[in-house]
Amino acid sequence: MRYLPSIVLCLSACSAPVLADCANSGDFGRWLADFKAEAAGSGLKASVVDAALDGLKPDPAVIKRDRSQQTFAQDFLTFANRKVSASRLSQGRSLLKKNAALFRRIEAEYGVPAEVLTAFWGLETDFGAVNGDFPTIRSLLTLAQDCRRPEMFRPELLSALDLVQKGDLTPAKMRGAWAGEIGQLQLLASRYDQYGVDFDGNGHRDLIHSSADALASGANMLKANGWRAGEPWLQEVKVPSDMDWSQARLGNKAPLSEWAAQGVKKADGSALQEDGEAALLLPMGRNGPAFLAFPNFDVFLQWNESTVYSATAAYFATRLAGAPPLRPGNAQVHPLTLAQTKQAQAKLQAQGFPISKVDGIIGEETRAAVREAQQKLGLPADGYPDAALLEKL
Numbered sequence: 001m002r003y004l005p006s007i008v009l010c011l012s013a014c015s016a017p018v019l020a021d022c023a024n025s026g027d028f029g030r031w032l033a034d035f036k037a038e039a040a041g042s043g044l045k046a047s048v049v050d051a052a053l054d055g056l057k058p059d060p061a062v063i064k065r066d067r068s069q070q071t072f073a074q075d076f077l078t079f080a081n082r083k084v085s086a087s088r089l090s091q092g093r094s095l096l097k098k099n100a101a102l103f104r105r106i107e108a109e110y111g112v113p114a115e116v117l118t119a120f121w122g123l124e125t126d127f128g129a130v131n132g133d134f135p136t137i138r139s140l141l142t143l144a145q146d147c148r149r150p151e152m153f154r155p156e157l158l159s160a161l162d163l164v165q166k167g168d169l170t171p172a173k174m175r176g177a178w179a180g181e182i183g184q185l186q187l188l189a190s191r192y193d194q195y196g197v198d199f200d201g202n203g204h205r206d207l208i209h210s211s212a213d214a215l216a217s218g219a220n221m222l223k224a225n226g227w228r229a230g231e232p233w234l235q236e237v238k239v240p241s242d243m244d245w246s247q248a249r250l251g252n253k254a255p256l257s258e259w260a261a262q263g264v265k266k267a268d269g270s271a272l273q274e275d276g277e278a279a280l281l282l283p284m285g286r287n288g289p290a291f292l293a294f295p296n297f298d299v300f301l302q303w304n305e306s307t308v309y310s311a312t313a314a315y316f317a318t319r320l321a322g323a324p325p326l327r328p329g330n331a332q333v334h335p336l337t338l339a340q341t342k343q344a345q346a347k348l349q350a351q352g353f354p355i356s357k358v359d360g361i362i363g364e365e366t367r368a369a370v371r372e373a374q375q376k377l378g379l380p381a382d383g384y385p386d387a388a389l390l391e392k393l
Contacts, residue, residue: 024147028058031145035154044161052161052171058142062134065178066148073360075335076283077328080312083123084319092118092320095127102212106199110219111229117215119317120185120303128184128211132177136160140180140189156180159189168196168205176208183207184214187221195221225302226295232276233296234314236267236289236326239280245382246371248280250293250301250364259292267327283311285384288329291315307364336385341366344385347393348373 032053039049074082096103096114103114118127125131140160143153160180163169169182176182182192184207196205199216207214239248240263247254247262257274264280266272278292291311300310315326336344338360345366349355353369362370367383374381377392 024058024063024145028145035144035157038154039158039161042158042162044158044165048165049161052137052164053141056138056141058145059134059138062139062142062178063146066143066146073338073341073362074308075333076289076308076311077333078335079308080315080326083312084316088122088126088316089319091127092122092316095121096320099211099215102215106216106219107229109216110223110227112219112222112227113317113321115317115320116222116233117218118320119313120218121211121215123309123313123316124186125184128214131175131184131186131208132181133175134178135171136174136176136180136182136189137171139176139178143179153180156189159193163189163193166193168192169208173208183217184211185218187217191221192217195224222299222303225299227299228296231296232294233300234281234294234311234318235278235292236315236318236323237272237280237292238265238267238269238327239263239282239286239290239330241330242380245282245286245380246375248282248286248290248382249367249371250279250281250297250307253277253279253295256292264290264292267324281307281311282382282384283307284329284333284335285386286380286382287331288333288384289326290329305363307362307367334387336387336390340387340390341385344370344390344393347390351393 036046036049036053040046096118103117106117107113121127137157137160140153140157144150144157146153160174164171164174174182177186181188187195187207192205192207196207196213196217197220198205198213200210200212202210205213205217207217243262255274255277256272259278259280260272260274264272276294278294279297281291281293281297282288297310297314300314301307304310304313319325341360341362342358345355345358345360348369349358353373354365355369356365362385366385370385370389371381371383373393374383374389377389379388379392
């Protein structure tokens with residue numbers, strides 16, 4: 001599959017920035033000549049660049065995909081129930097057993113649990129079965145020359161060519177997702193180069209064909225971005241019918257004792273263990289599923305900045321670790337449609353709330369703006385847009 005600059009990998013499945021409808025103009029041949037000059041200045045050999053790029057043209061199919069992203073406009077329950085399916089859980093558990101020795105080695109080296117890596121493995125490529133078949137170099141060339149995000153993809157094209165020059169991959173073998181992600185964990189070329197490791201010891205970093213290399217590289221990346229060995233990442237909880245909802249935001253990590261004092265309990269209704277700190281995550285507002293998001297959850301968000309994706313991956317990992325299916329929440333939630341969410345974002349933007357993009361995706365920026373608007377309008381400030389907010393706006 002595929003929700004990243006930082007480690008953010010969300011290029012083929014994240015929210016679409018402003019300029020989604022920009023039109024390409026300019027001469028491609030001139031652009032290519034300028035890029036080749038930049039590549040030479042970065043230390044790439046002309047022979048490598050020419051062999052990889054000569055004869056290539058931008059791919060219209062990639063541009064079409066880029067302009068039609070709506071994956072993470074889905075609500076959390078819809079997305080999580082579809083992605084964390086019974087068959088995917090069963091296959092994940094089977095692979096945990098089959099690769100137990102490998103996962104023990106990886107955790108000993110990087111501190112990342114098998115269940116976390118297996119969750120990403122399953123969500124990204126169905127455990128290596130669906131890596132994508134777009135020619136990576138052509139996809140990156142298309143997006144590097146495109147008007148929408150050239151500053152993001154031009155460095156990725158340089159990194160991909162560097163992988164070729166180093167001998168890690170050939171252009172013919174470099175195939176993956178339409179936005180240039182490669183391998184069983186769908187890493188961009190820059191992350192492949194920065195974090196890729198030869199864990200099977202054959203002398204090559206092959207994140208496409210070697211599960212050992214791919215999983216260890218993912219663990220290396222998670223560790224480098226702050227993973228805390230031996231600590232939890234997500235715990236489902238039960239919230240009261242009323243509390244200070246404005247405190248339920250990812251930027252507000254508080255001692256578990258404070259959440260307990262506000263009436264937050266374990267999902268089964270028992271009292272929280274009151275050591276550690278976490279944020280209260282309400283992906284569908286006060287009436288939907290509720291979680292304590294520990295510091296390790298921040299690393300999920302660096303893997304993919306979409307709250308929906310990251311919460312789903314973290315939940316998937318908890319299920320693989322033995323947690324029961326999640327509760328639907330305190331009451332039925334009626335999510336806004338994509339069009340209604342865009343309408344709410346546009347109204348928030350028009351009324352001066354901090355919204356930079358109207359895309360129908362409820363990211364952390366939208367949640368913060370919604371929370372601020374709810375407080376001003378006298379609504380429960382849980383950061384989740386609903387019909388009541390839209391009407392008041």
